[in-house]
Amino acid sequence: MSVIRIPPVLRAATGGEKEVAAEGQNVRELLERLAAEHPATQSQLFAEDGELNRYVNVYLNDEDVRVLDGLETPVGGRDTLVILPAMAGG
Amino acid sequence: MPSGAEMVKRAREQITEVDPRAVHDSASNGGAPLIVDVREQNEFDEGHIPGAVHVPRGFLESRIEGAAPDRSERVVLYCAGGVRSALAAKTLQDELGYENVESMTGGITLWKDRGFDVEVPRALTAEQRARYSRHLLLPEIGLEGQLKLLDAKVLLLGAGGLGSPTALYLAAAGVGTIGLVDDDEVDVSNLQRQVIHTTDRVGMPKVDSAEQSVKALNPGVEVMKHATRLDSSNIMEIIEGYDVIVDGVDNFPTRYLLNDASVRLRIPVVSASILGFDGQLSVFAPYDGPCYRCLYPTPPPAELAPSCGANGVLGVLPGTMGLLQATEVIKLVTGAGEPLIGRLVLYDALATTFTDLKVRRDPDCPICSREPGEISDEEMGVFPDYEAFCAAAG
Secondary structure, three states, rough: EEEEEHHHHHHHOOOOEEEEOOOOEEEEHHHHHHHHHHHHHHHEEEOOOOOEEEOEEEEOOOOHHHHHOHHHHHHOOOOOOEEEEEOOOO | OOOOOHHHHHHHHOOOOOOOOHHHHHHHHOOOOOEEOOOOOHHHHHHHHOEEOOHHHHHHHHHHHHHOOOOOOOEEEEEOOHHHHHHHHHHHHHHHHOEEEEEOOOHHHHHHHOOOEEEEEOOOOOOHHHHHHHHHHOOOHHHHHHHHHHHHEEEOOOOOOHOOOOOOHHHOOOOOOEEOOOOOOOOOOEEEEEEEOOHHOOOOOOHHHHHHHHHOOOOEEEEEEEEEOOOOOOOOHHHHHOOEEEEOOOHHHHHHHHHHHHHHOOOOEEEEEEOEEEEEEEEEEEEOOHHHHHHHHOOOOOOHOHHHHHHOOOHHHHHHHHHHHHHHHHHHHOOOOOOOOEEEEEEOOOOOEEEEOOOOOOOOOOOOOOHHHHHOHOOOOOOOOHHHHHHHOO
């Protein structure tokens, strides 16, 4: 099982969960599993064309998936996926 | 027993002496010996031979190996007139086994008479030496680093949660000029975290309140107050001339605007943001590393970008994040350590975890993939869906 770390702004959509365990072969499968389990996250993660919203950064461990293979980046069972939204509070 | 004068005379007969002109010529021929000034601190501070290392004669035996670890290296000692250096040369030669040591005749007095250059180091005042003594003890900062801090001009955007601790600690550290940009007034709801302000200053402009605290802590700091809101018409004028900018603003449009202006002017930005119990921190150094737009090409919609005002923030969180920013500023100014360029740190106060993520330059970045001169005024601070974003954010 991989772990998906949920940022504060999405925790309302996951019932307050900070981490969600999910099974999948690649980043897309993990995030779709998350959206299936917590449907409120669907529109926040994915645009209508099925791609990630541009304002959502996703990191596989410490690397941005945009510099890997994006949603098709393979994921292993010990990997952590970090969903990172921009914050502007000061 | 011999008299002092006889002892000096005997020492000078037993060592090798060298004329200042020969030392000067060998230095300019590329065969520079190690030149060691054996005088006292105040004498050294008043002027010394360029490139000379300072080992006062009183510390000769204990410190010379640090300055000249190789005993076969050519070492030239000098003092004011050639006496102390002769005695020191004899000690190095006879007691410590230095094989190639010379004493410069006539000392720095004759050196100057010959018309050769003298380097007068910048020195701290006695008050500054005392105030910054704990920095001076750190090899990574030292006198050189402290002088860089005293010369530095750092602009803080926001004298609020993040700006409060940053301003206080940068003032304490001796940053020479601190600029403050904020158009707000102190509100009692600020005091849970904005520790630069005080209860009796509620209602006062934040830049004035912050200036009072900075001056009380360190009167040597010059405070430049900008009681205004940054926008595309004033940003270039305000930020130009600063060495480092500290971003603690509370909204996305200003963060994008700041990014674009700082890329155009090639000024590094130490950026932090906070919400609830979470903080983010990175350093955006234009063209050395990614910019804010490389990390966040577009802001989230307003419903996913709540403010601290709407969602709350733990009072100590901006303290933690602001001091991490102050630390990065000091590193950038002094050159100590590895600045947080190309990395993003996430801090989760509830879990007490720091997560380090890599941030890459985006080769297609709409701003930093281009030369500064190609970025127009009209583009600054604009992002996709900008108007819809601002309308939704009210």
